Amino acid sequence: MRDKRLAVAHTAQVNSVTIGSGLLIGDVNQLNPRSRAIAVQREGPHTIEDHVSFTTYPIFQREPSPMLPPLTISSSFHHVDHEICVDSMFILGASTASAIQIGGIDHIDAHARVKHIRILSDEQ
Amino acid sequence: MNYTVYNYGLHVGKIDVTGVASSSVFLVGDSETIRLQSFFDTPPESLIIGPFVPIEEEGTFVEERSQDEG
Numbered sequence: 001m002r003d004k005r006l007a008v009a010h011t012a013q014v015n016s017v018t019i020g021s022g023l024l025i026g027d028v029n030q031l032n033p034r035s036r037a038i039a040v041q042r043e044g045p046h047t048i049e050d051h052v053s054f055t056t057y058p059i060f061q062r063e064p065s066p067m068l069p070p071l072t073i074s075s076s077f078h079h080v081d082h083e084i085c086v087d088s089m090f091i092l093g094a095s096t097a098s099a100i101q102i103g104g105i106d107h108i109d110a111h112a113r114v115k116h117i118r119i120l121s122d123e124q
Numbered sequence: 125m126n127y128t129v130y131n132y133g134l135h136v137g138k139i140d141v142t143g144v145a146s147s148s149v150f151l152v153g154d155s156e157t158i159r160l161q162s163f164f165d166t167p168p169e170s171l172i173i174g175p176f177v178p179i180e181e182e183g184t185f186v187e188e189r190s191q192d193e194g
Contacts, residue, residue, distance in 0.1 A: 004154040005131065021144075033147070059165040067159070075127035081134065086152055089139040098144045104153040108160070112147035116166035 004104030005079055011088040014100060020112075021094040024101045031105060035097035035112045036060055042119040057115045064111070 004027065017023050020035040038052055054060040086102075094100050097112040144150045147162040 007153040009152055027153075035147070057165070059163050062163065064161050073125055073127045075129070077129045077131065079131045081132055083134075084152060084154075085135040086139060087135075087137045089141070089152075091139075091141040091150060092143055094144040094148075094150070096145050097147045098149065100144060100150045102152045104155070105151065106156045108149055108155065108158045110147040110149065110160045112161070113163040114146065114165070116164065118166075118171050120171070 003079065005081075006083045007086075007103045008083050009086045009089060009102045012102065013088075013090045014094070015091070016093040016095075017100070018093065018095045020096065021098040022100070023094065024099060024103065024105075026103045028101065028103065028105045030107045031099060031101075031110070032108075033097035033099060033110045033112075035114075037096065037113070038115045038117070040117045040119065043121045059115050060113055 014023050019037065020033050022031075022033065024031070036054055038054070038057070040052075091100055096114065097110045099108065099110065141150060146164065147160045149158060149160065
């Protein structure tokens with residue numbers, strides 16, 4: 001799809017965009033957001049001062065699955081109407097290598113890795 | 125096989141989204157290729173109860189406690 005339709009959004013309300021994410025208005029060729037996170041939930045009023053390395057956990061070393069071969073179907077697109085219209089949108093938040101985009105985009109390759117750890121002080 | 129697409133008028137009124145997270149995309153527009161990958165790891169051994177212990181065989185999680193914490 002070489003020629004992209006015009007994206008029209010009258011109002012957009014976005015509360016928060018965090019951790020390697022973006023709110024993009026306009027056309028984009030390539031977008032590659034990346035995020036690595038170690039999420040520690042610890043019981044009690046401790047402050048986390050530990051130095052934790054991503055190399056400690058195998059989740060950050062695992063190879064992603066190989067790309068699928070591109071589709072070889074001959075395709076054609078006819079834009080009878082050249083606009084995609086949205087009256088209003090409300091998005092509470094975007095996080096961890098995500099994107100909110102109003103406009104055309106060629107390629108997106110997003111990648112997020114989260115290691116989640118919970119630490120309780122005593123058996124409940 | 126021939127894949128033919130006709131894009132007629134597209135008008136959406138109101139969109140309400142709570143969250144776009146962990147390698148996700150909210151897109152108003154056209155695209156060529158989209159590749160989204162997310163790794164999330166919370167195995168049972170991630171739940172640590174009681175004193176700190178190494179949580180994985182491949183590596184250790186080292187905690188340095190300050191003296192006032194006892």
